Amino acid sequence: MNLEEVFIRHPLLAARGRDVRRAIRYVERQSHLIELNCGLIxxxxxxxxxxxxxxxxxxxxxxxxxxxxxxxxxxKSLAIAAANMDGTKFKFLYLQVVPTDVHVLGSNEIYEGLKVVVTSILNLGLAQNVCGVISDRRTANLKSLQYVANYFPVLWDEVHMKKKLVTRYKDTVDRLGKIYGSTFERNTWKQKFSEITSSTPNELEEFNSNEVLNLKKLLALNFAKSSTPLNLSRVNSSDLELRGFILTSHVYDILKFIHVTDADKFTDIRAAIQYFSRVVGIVTFIYN
Incomplete structure (x- = not known):
């Protein structure tokens, strides 16, 4: 069976034939077909x-x-997404899937993926709309973060930052937590931010100054474009992780169904990558 037949025969998608066909057309568009066949969506x-x-x-x-x-x-998949500042819009921009039995998804792959996204942002003239880049700062991300720091403020995801630092650097976590927990408004954010950050804990001084500076840059960039009050608690990777859970669950459900009819697609590495990238791309398009 071809992919359209597989998806339409699936019980959850039987009534969504139009969405399936639109997704296939988008994912397999000619301009990105070479990328797709290499696992890049x-x-x-x-x-x-x-x-x-x-x-x-x-x-x-x-x-x-x-x-x-x-x-x-x-x-495994690298996922790069964009989310607007009030949390009402979230879109995947780039995914790369790899079979980890035979390939590694490492710092070079993450770096190349971010380069694709950043280059597109620059070409579209949207750089002034990007308020920051959020990640969990694991080791494999460091090369990419050094690269994007040339263009945008780089921030540690609040949730992962707290988990990493809270046991040893409570003052730092508390201070940054006050920033993340506050609601800022266009006309008063500078004064409020200054009041919160007026006393700096001695611990992790360099980290503190960099993180606070980037949070300040994020606020300035946001309020240059928007007058809507902003609470920074939304500036984290929780939405991405939740959507990742939903995406991977749907992909697994589809793959279990495919296995009954097309298990041979996963015996050859090249064919498996081409097939898996299409499944992930179609599911992402439908449910994103």
């Missing part, structure tokens, strides 16, 4: 949906549940 055209709204970039990795009873059963 390019959706940077979604950037245009943000118009003049300020937004942040977020990136992370997703682990897919093991595909049952096939040779290449373990898969």
């Amino acid at each position: 390019n959706m940077v055209s979604n950037l245009q949906l943000f118009g003049e709204q300020p937004f942040v970039l977020i990136f992370d990795e997703f682990h897919f549940r093991h595909v049952p009873n096939v040779l290449l059963s373990r898969w």
Whole structure:
């Protein structure tokens, strides 16, 4: 069966044939077919949906549940997404899937993926709308963060920052927590921010100054474009992780169904990457 038949026969998508066909046309568009066949799902055209709204970039990795009873059963994906500042719009921009039985998704792959997204932002003239880049700052991300810091403020995802620092650097976490927990308004944010950051803990002084400076840059960039009050508690990777869970669950459900009819797609590495990238791309398009 071809992919359209597989998806339409699935019980959850039987009534969504039109959405399936639109997704296949988008994912397999000629301009990005070479990328797709290498496991790269390019959706940077979604950037245009943000118009003049300020937004942040977020990136992370997703682990897919093991595909049952096939040779290449373990898969991982780099995911880069954009979210506007009030949390009402979220779009995937770029994914790369790899079978981790035979490939590594490392710092070079993350770096190249971010370069694609940043280059598209610059070419579309949207750089002034990007308020920051959010990540969990694991080691594999450091090369990419050094690169994007040339263009945008780089911030540690609040949730991961607290988990990493809270046991040893409570004062730093408390101070940054006050910033993240506050609601800022266009005409008063500078004064409020200054009041919160007037006393600096001695611990992690360099980290403190860099993180606070980048939070200040984020606020300035946001309020240059928007007059809507902003609470920074939304500036984290929680939405990405939640959507990643939903995405990987749907992909696993589809793959279990595919396994019954097309298990041979996962015996050859090249064919498996081409097939898996299409499944992930179609599911992402439908549910994003």
